[in-house]
Amino acid sequence: MEFSPIRILGIDPGLRTTGFGVIEAQGQSxxxxxxGCIRSGEGSLPERLHVLLKGVREVCDHYRPQQAAIEQVFVNVNPQSTLLLGQARGxxxxxxxxxxxxxxxxxxxxxxxxxxxxxxxAKEQVSHMVQRLLSLNGEPQADAADALACALAHASHATGGLATVGMKSRRGRWVSL
Known part of the structure; x- marks a missing residue:
């Protein structure tokens, strides 16, 4: 049985720079x-959030993904940074x-x-594996590499490669039930 390719948009959220990566997954391919990256530039928080919202929407309109994956926010030592990152993610x-x-x-x-x-x-290992898995000529920008990695993780999950029946997420890791 042959399935149609699934177009997946991965997002690595950030207030200054939000990375995006679009892949197509079909079986193990x-x-x-x-x-690329969406840069919010300078300005007030609402203006920067508007740039991010508009930029992600333009990526969606242009590449027409069918599914999206986004990285969850980790808690920084600085609560203000965590709050700003959460707003960009939102x-x-x-x-x-x-x-x-x-x-x-x-x-x-x-x-x-x-x-x-x-x-x-390490981030360098992730970037290198993204380059290898997608047969890229060079390593992508750091934020774009993280977004592509998020899309790859979702592709593995969606096609049964990461989380299969009898698996669940526990404290950020996939474990058997």
Missing amino acids: RVYVAS AAISALVLAGLPVAEYTALQVKQAVVGNGHA
């Missing part, structure tokens, strides 16, 4: 479509929902485990 999720996409959320640990096989992998 993963094909790179596009990636703007991105709002854009995805307005585009009519189902949104899956993954911890950084889950993304790293799915892409590298080690939940505590």
Whole structure:
């Protein structure tokens, strides 16, 4: 039985820079479509959030993904930074929902485990594996690489490669029931 390819948009949220990555997944095949960054620039918080919301929506309109995956916020030592990151993430999720996409959320640990096989992998390892898995000529920008990794993690989950029947997420890791 052959399934149609699924176009997945991965988002790595950030207030200054939000990375995006679009892939197509079909069975075990993963094909790179596009990636990049949405930069909010300077200005007031509402203006910057508007830039992010509008930018993610434009990515959705242009690449027409069928599903979306976004990285969950981790708690920083600085509560103000965590709050700002959460607001940027909220703007991105709002854009995805307005585009009519189902949104899956993954911890950084889950993304790293799915892409590298080690939940505590360094950013460089994740970027290198994204390059290898998608047969890219060079390593993508850091935020775009993280977004592509999130899309790859979702593709593994959606096709049964990451979370299969009898698995669940516990404290950010996939474990057997």
